Amino acid sequence: MSDEKVYILPCSGIGKVFGSIGREAAYIVVDELAKDKTKLECLPLVVKGKKEIIETLKANKVIVIDGCPMRCSYNDITEAVGKVDAQFMSTDIVKERRDLKPEKQIIPMGENAKKLSLILAEKIASKVNELLEENRGGDE
Amino acid sequence: MSVKPKIGIIACSGENEIGGTLSRAAARIVVEKLRPDNTVILCQPLFMAGGLERHGGQEERDFAKTHPTITIEGCQEECAKIAVSNYSGPPAATIHVQEIMEKYPELQPESKRELGVAGMKLAKKIAEKIAQKVDELYNI
Ligand code: SF4
Ligand code: SF4
Numbered sequence: 001m002s003d004e005k006v007y008i009l010p011c012s013g014i015g016k017v018f019g020s021i022g023r024e025a026a027y028i029v030v031d032e033l034a035k036d037k038t039k040l041e042c043l044p045l046v047v048k049g050k051k052e053i054i055e056t057l058k059a060n061k062v063i064v065i066d067g068c069p070m071r072c073s074y075n076d077i078t079e080a081v082g083k084v085d086a087q088f089m090s091t092d093i094v095k096e097r098r099d100l101k102p103e104k105q106i107i108p109m110g111e112n113a114k115k116l117s118l119i120l121a122e123k124i125a126s127k128v129n130e131l132l133e134e135n136r137g138g139d140e
Numbered sequence: 141m142s143v144k145p146k147i148g149i150i151a152c153s154g155e156n157e158i159g160g161t162l163s164r165a166a167a168r169i170v171v172e173k174l175r176p177d178n179t180v181i182l183c184q185p186l187f188m189a190g191g192l193e194r195h196g197g198q199e200e201r202d203f204a205k206t207h208p209t210i211t212i213e214g215c216q217e218e219c220a221k222i223a224v225s226n227y228s229g230p231p232a233a234t235i236h237v238q239e240i241m242e243k244y245p246e247l248q249p250e251s252k253r254e255l256g257v258a259g260m261k262l263a264k265k266i267a268e269k270i271a272q273k274v275d276e277l278y279n280i
Contacts, residue, residue: 011185012160014164014181015181015183040155041156043155044153044219047187072186073185
């Protein structure tokens with residue numbers, strides 16, 4: 001299926017920079033690295049219980065990105081949709097790359113935070129390919 | 141009562157709409173710059189029903205039950221207002237980003253990822269409107 005998409009749902013964290021890193025990574029994936037393979041959706045729409053979106057997510061692969069251990073996107077999507085196909089946490093990347101201490105500033109993001117977003121985005125994009133591969137394997 | 145309670149600012153923060161990005165930026169301007177002493181920011185996805193023992197959103201919901209809240213909506217879906225109303229009670233005020241966007245057609249944001257100079261000016265206008273609401277609520 002050529003119109004097959006992996007849905008990317010970053011948490012809507014706005015309190016700290018970690019939510020912003022996750023969201024920026026999501027934009028890099030959807031706008032650049034896996035442009036035709038992915039689609040973004042508003043997490044709050046799912047929180048609100050919008051039926052069409054929930055049905056679409058049930059029928060497609062879903063990747064969630066969270067900005068802190070509260071894991072809002074993971075928990076909300078699991079609750080509403082009943083599954084998540086892959087999950088990422090921006091704080092894991094921050095721990096992996098201690099040389100890139102993210103700046104606190106959110107608007108605009110600092111240089112290190114941007115670099116961390118790109119590293120996270122690359123991991124997510126490779127997961128997108130894996131999930132689509134899995135789908136193709138399942139179709140055979 | 142000598143100390144007035146802080147007002148909770150809940151931006152829908154939707155990732156898939158330009159209005160969501162503006163709501164997020166405006167909320168941060170209010171909480172960081174315009175009314176730092178009178179407001180706090182709350183993450184909208186923490187209002188999701190169920191799974192609170194895993195999820196940890198009870199504190200946010202309780203805060204919103206006992207404090208006035210202002211929701212900021214990126215589009216007509218009104219995700220923040222509905223989530224807050226469902227789980228904590230109706231917000232004291234709701235700001236619709238699109239109404240302010242229509243007032244300033246000359247201020248066009250670059251994209252939902254990067255607001256750019258004009259987009260940030262627009263976010264500031266939205267923030268001023270929110271700050272005005274904060275003052276109104278404080279003067280009641
Ligand atoms: S996971 Fe953390 S940063 Fe993201 S919306 Fe939830 S509380 Fe906020
Ligand atoms: S109100 Fe609109 S922009 Fe905001 S989260 Fe909901 S659907 Fe997205």
